[in-house]
Ligand SMILES: Nc1nc2c(ncn2[C@@H]2O[C@H](COP(=O)(O)OP(=O)(O)OP(=O)(O)O)[C@@H](O)[C@H]2O)c(=O)[nH]1
């Protein structure tokens with residue numbers, strides 16, 4: 001539900017240098033670096049319980065709130081809440097949805113698709129190109145908007161001012177151009193790079209692919225270096241901006257996604273690949289545009305595209321290399337390299353340039369042997385082999401130097417379902433192994449904490465309304481009863497323990513407008529700066545205290561919210577610097593939910609004398625922990641191809657997910673454990689991970705202990721056979737070195753671990769290792785990562801030895817293995 005709401009744009013009338021503009025959306029008001037927060041997974045109460053005004057609020061005419069300018073460089077921010085109508089107001093017409101799409105965007109009949117050559121031709125209104133099949137648009141593509149300018153040539157598409165000499169930034173989707181005054185307003189926080197707010201979610205104009213990631217002078221002048229870097233990163237990496245695989249045809253066949261990933265991630269990929277028609281010689285690695293001479297030598301032996309055709313490069317020399325008739329320039333090169341071409345017309349050439357005649361085994365020579373050949377090749381505009389050329393499947397996985405280096409650098413890939421704690425583990429590892437948080441990370445975390453604080457306040461305010469309403473209703477009921485029995489008419493209740501004053505009410509309505517619509521990012525970080533005094537006032541208000549005292553009844557207030565709400569005043573201040581514990585309790589580490597990676601070595605402190613191999617330290621070994629957000633894995637986990645050199649996959653599952661639900665964009669609710677199970681199945685059966693070691697990390701045990709006492713595990717249908725019998729004298733169990741735990745939570749943890757192990761075994765016929773993360777205490781993460789290291793080593797040892805090892809560690813149970821499972825038998 002929240003996801004649907006996120007798409008609503010609430011237009012706001014804004015005083016824009018004297019003109020009133022109606023085109024505001026959240027991104028235009030955003031001040032600060034690009035944010036891409038996840039919206040709250042669920043809203044407090046159901047939508048039908050939320051007053052409609054919160055979804056598309058229409059504040060009263062007298063209400064006026066500060067204007068928050070886009071990006072930090074603007075300083076002209078109205079500060080306090082006022083009751084004058086000058087600074088910002090909303091009008092009836094603001095809710096006209098038509099106003100949400102900018103003037104310049106025409107819902108198009110004009111579509112661009114790749115032409116036979118690399119150029120693109122515009123097809124107007126369904127006209128098709130007869131010699132190109134590629135323009136059969138994939139169903140998932142929406143028609144790209146096409147900008148129409150209302151002003152004169154050279155003018156800005158938004159303010160319609162300027163001329164040919166005005167510097168402008170171009171939208172990579174619709175080609176609308178904006179002057180420096182309008183670009184940030186038109187493009188907002190640019191989560192997908194330089195796109196108008198309304199073009200977000202659309203594929204880019206392929207003619208602009210070459211410009212991706214190259215910032216303009218205008219952006220550099222307008223924004224900070226960090227902001228520009230982030231925008232360019234998003235522009236290059238976000239999924240929607242990638243080439244549609246089917247737009248790349250190799251040897252006559254369109255690629256599928258896997259093939260495109262293979263092509264782009266091979267050791268020597270084609271440079272600046274654009275949609276188009278190409279030929280590829282798998283044996284030699286020669287690569288070129290269809291009908292043209294080779295332009296590059298890329299990695300050979302990639303399983304992509306169809307069979308190489310004789311006329312692929314339109315050569316007319318009667319000499320073939322690997323079945324392709326070569327061009328005149330190539331023939332000249334062969335002659336220069338003293339390859340005997342007379343009389344012999346067919347050669348086999350391999351990726352290292354060695355050639356033989358077709359039908360004969362012996363190698364006759366190597367084309368690139370003489371350095372002059374490379375020079376001539378450059379002169380003839382022919383490619384020369386790159387030094388990094390290795391056939392697909394060799395290289396890093398092969399023997400030799402590469403392998404040696406790899407041995408000293410092991411990779412752990414950390415992945416898990418939504419909110420399963422991967423970020424927390426990553427941050428714990430950073431603190432453990434003294435890997436400092438960069439300034440960017442600290443800044444991001446601070447923003448996350450502050451914006452979440454406002455989100456939690458929003459949840460509290462909404463709960464307050466709900467409590468107030470139900471109080472009124474109950475009282476009304478009482479009055480009606482009393483009045484009917486006494487015959488006196490009941491009075492209207494205007495004050496309840498949950499009522500707030502008019503000033504806070506205005507703030508509350510304003511904040512709810514953003515939290516309920518999921519557009520909180522629109523007001524950050526300016527909000528934190530401007531409204532700290534109001535947060536303080538709100539937090540001290542008796543109605544909010546009364547609401548907070550009923551926090552256990554507020555379903556969507558995350559458990560960690562208390563930690564931050566208790567320090568609301570401190571956190572919302574400008575000088576706030578997150579403590580280590582704040583960092584752990586906060587969500588996220590990167591704003592863009594992208595990949596995070598750190599290198600570390602296991603420290604030895606405290607375990608120097610240990611004989612346990614887990615604590616013996618080899619300083620020559622370094623490890624890399626890569627955390628990827630499940631949302632970034634893409635459909636069918638396609639990005640996993642990038643991680644084929646992973647040594648151990650750490651899959652994290654939150655033990656508390658069994659009674660929680662996740663709602664997808666279609667409004668379908670799925671139990672979070674079942675969603676995690678589904679993701680787990682996808683990952684363990686992914687071809688890239690066929691023989692990888694897996695370690696299951698079961699997180700949030702501390703929260704499970706508390707939850708399981710009031711909520712049975714059988715809430716999740718997968719766990720419906722969990723019926724442990726716990727003897728009365730079994731009060732606590734020592735589950736780790738650190739603490740004692742009630743037996744029910746321990747049983748539940750073992751049971752869940754076993755369910756995943758069985759699932760893993762049934763799908764891969766291999767053994768899953770399981771580790772427990774008992775809470776926010778970093779030492780349990782240390783144990784888990786050391787265990788991952790052991791798992792990796794055991795894999796190389798005798799399997800029988802592996803079997804002797806405990807399969808569930810980091811938690812040395814004192815109970816015997818018989819005792820562990822004797823009360824239930826999961827199917
Ligand atoms: N009490 C407690 N809280 C935890 C634990 N692990 C994670 N959390 C909290 O749960 C929330 C979500 O954890 P994250 O680490 O952000 O989860 P994630 O897997 O990165 O989630 P995504 O961002 O959706 O990928 C955070 O507020 C954490 O503080 C735990 O073991 N105990």
Ligand SMILES: [Mg+2]
Nearest residue numbers: 423587588589
């Ligand atoms: Mg996270």
